Amino acid sequence: MNHKILFRLVNDLVMTFLMLMAMAYYITGNMVHEVVGVVVLLLFIVHNFLNRRWYRAILKGKHNLRRILQIGINLLFLVTMIVMIVSALFISSELFPFISIDNDMMLRQIHVQTAYWGFIIMAVHIGLSWEMILNSLRRMAGITGTNRIRTIALRILAVLIVAYGVRSSFEGEMGSKLFVYNPFGWSSDDSTIRFLIDHLAIMGIYVCGTHYTLKFIHKQGKRVEKQSDIVL
Template structure:
């Protein structure tokens, strides 16, 4: 694996973790939340810089179901992140307190809900690229062969993550967070570790679901081609 690819993977991994930490507002406090947000902004700009060729190739080549889905989700993720960050800067009270904003509750609502939608879209985005991520990790660790036991173990782990993620979604009222804004937040007394585990498992639902849905679609497409 070349250095550029390694840097991109590390950049995306750190950005994902920091986005989760930024969502733990009532655990970290406002100052840390804003500092983490600024770092995420820098990493997000770096992410788009390293993927700038993707934007140039949007209208080129064939557009099958997977590519259309990927383009749509990537653009939605871009919009959600840009909206979230602009609103975050406008309502900032520690890093950008000099920006005068009237009626900031509207911007707070947009900031919070775009963050949760961005969280879900990000998970689906990772799911679309999960095969590539796994292959990169295999090359980096030197794993070249296949193992039935390893495959079964990883699939059992995926099922457990999804099951716990569904439980965490209902317990944390994720559906309400996506559609209903609570100006007093969604505070609970969970530890930071519990918060991260819960939200990583919720991400797991969409990562695993997207990955295996794509594998199913690809198998169906191959069968259709073979029949024709």
């Protein structure tokens, strides 16, 4: 595999994992939360630097439904991350106390809710690139052909992840976290491992949903093209 592609995958994997760790605020504590947040910021900068050509090509080429959706989600994710990072600086009490604004509940609300929305948008963002990620992993593993049994097994696994993710989403009150701010914090009795598993499964809902929606749109587009060819 190309070393640049491998580096990108590792950077994005570590960034995703650390973003989940940052969400476990009431398990890890504030100091760990802020340190992890700084590392996520650095990895996010690297991520955008590595993908700088994408920004230059936004207005170029054809803009079909898939590409418009991708541009919209990517830009929304960028804005969400910027808002979350800027608000984090103003409420920091450990690493940047000289910048922070004391007792600003509005900034805390913005930071917390953009974090939860950023989590969902990040999952959709990954789902948009899931085909490319799978292809890269196949090349890394030396898999060149298709295997019906492997495909069925992976789809069953995807269903199980989504089912567990839906359960975890309801148990963790994810809907409330997206639309309601709790100034006392969303406490959790789960261990760090359980927290990560639950939130990875919740991510799986949006990764799988986005990936298979795009596949459906692609198939429908091909069907329409074939019907057009028959008519002509």
